[in-house]
Amino acid sequence: MKTKWYFFFLTTVAVSAIIYAFLGFKGDGPEEIGVLMIGENRHEKFTGLEKGLKDLGYSGKEIHFTVKNADDDEKLLDKQIDDLLKNEPDLIVTLGGIESLRLKEKLDKEKIKIPVVFAGIAAPKELCLIKDYKSPGGIFTGINNYHASISGKRLEMLTSLVPKTERVHVIYDSKIDVSNLSLKETRIAAQALGVEISPCDASSKECLDTLWKTVKDEEAILILPSFRIESLTDDIVRLTEEKKIPAMGLYDFEAEKGLLASYGSSFHSQGYQAARFVSLILQGNKPGELPVELPDGIRFVINQQTKDALGVKYNDDLLKLAELIHPEVQGGRSQ
Numbered sequence: 001m002k003t004k005w006y007f008f009f010l011t012t013v014a015v016s017a018i019i020y021a022f023l024g025f026k027g028d029g030p031e032e033i034g035v036l037m038i039g040e041n042r043h044e045k046f047t048g049l050e051k052g053l054k055d056l057g058y059s060g061k062e063i064h065f066t067v068k069n070a071d072d073d074e075k076l077l078d079k080q081i082d083d084l085l086k087n088e089p090d091l092i093v094t095l096g097g098i099e100s101l102r103l104k105e106k107l108d109k110e111k112i113k114i115p116v117v118f119a120g121i122a123a124p125k126e127l128c129l130i131k132d133y134k135s136p137g138g139i140f141t142g143i144n145n146y147h148a149s150i151s152g153k154r155l156e157m158l159t160s161l162v163p164k165t166e167r168v169h170v171i172y173d174s175k176i177d178v179s180n181l182s183l184k185e186t187r188i189a190a191q192a193l194g195v196e197i198s199p200c201d202a203s204s205k206e207c208l209d210t211l212w213k214t215v216k217d218e219e220a221i222l223i224l225p226s227f228r229i230e231s232l233t234d235d236i237v238r239l240t241e242e243k244k245i246p247a248m249g250l251y252d253f254e255a256e257k258g259l260l261a262s263y264g265s266s267f268h269s270q271g272y273q274a275a276r277f278v279s280l281i282l283q284g285n286k287p288g289e290l291p292v293e294l295p296d297g298i299r300f301v302i303n304q305q306t307k308d309a310l311g312v313k314y315n316d317d318l319l320k321l322a323e324l325i326h327p328e329v330q331g332g333r334s335q
Helices: 004-025 042-056 074-086 097-110 153-161 178-193 206-214 234-244 253-255 266-281 304-310
Strands: 031-035 063-069 092-095 118-123 140-144 167-172 198-202 219-223 248-250 261-264 297-302 323-327
Touching: 031 234, 042 063, 042 118, 042 266, 063 074, 063 097, 063 118, 063 153, 063 304, 074 097, 092 097, 092 234, 097 178, 118 248, 140 266, 153 167, 153 178, 153 198, 153 248, 153 261, 167 178, 167 206, 178 198, 198 206, 219 234, 234 253, 234 304, 253 261, 253 297, 253 323, 261 323, 297 304, 304 323
Parallel strands: 031 063, 031 092, 092 118, 118 140, 167 198, 167 219, 219 248, 248 261, 297 323
Antiparallel strands: 261 297
């Protein structure tokens, strides 16, 4: 009798294993999520992602993160992508454009199909990460942070905020596709606004050195998307403080560090919003069927201390629309 029950038990276990394998159940272990970030500046996106998933009800027992931080080193990023793929994660979250493009190149080459959520990149369709915003197709979906498309708007806001601006130095990165797209948008806007711009290529070490020598009174600086430019934020802040030059950035952390203003969706909010996509995919939805979203919110931030220190004439009507921040009072980043 015991022998019969023993064989019945083994049969039941075997059949259950086959059914679970067929239906795609993975057991009680946590979902493995890989996270790629080019540098520490983007860690706030990961903080937002964690917070978003926690608010959606996920715990540490259900999700395990493997975070790869390349410390602004492109070669290290490529190696980390290889290492991450060896671990065969269930899903990958990329925290920017270069992370997404390098990952796609590797996935295409190796013919690997792992769902990918990009937590805020500019122009994903133009970068060929997706086929369409409503129906992305393939394995990528996520947040279009809209930063390339509103580059012209930033120029307009900067020159409207400081009406006596005679020329704007535009810091871009010729080695980053999104930065080149943003420069194109900025040129179009400059022509329409009648504003003189002077591009400065941050992929060259001479860029900031040239600005230190050439920037003058009644000029300003506009920053375009690029991880390389993000890593130069402290240097750009020192330049604007010493030369007393107004500058417009993309992210609130740039204004918090000392730039006059920023206009765009914050890193934290992009990561938080991306958590919804992660949750939907973990529930069985296909990334190619999840429409790409625009940011939940855009922040127009002005650093009160920098505003007062520059000693220039501002557009009072535009000031009323801004969110004034006081970094030394807050003691940390706004979210």
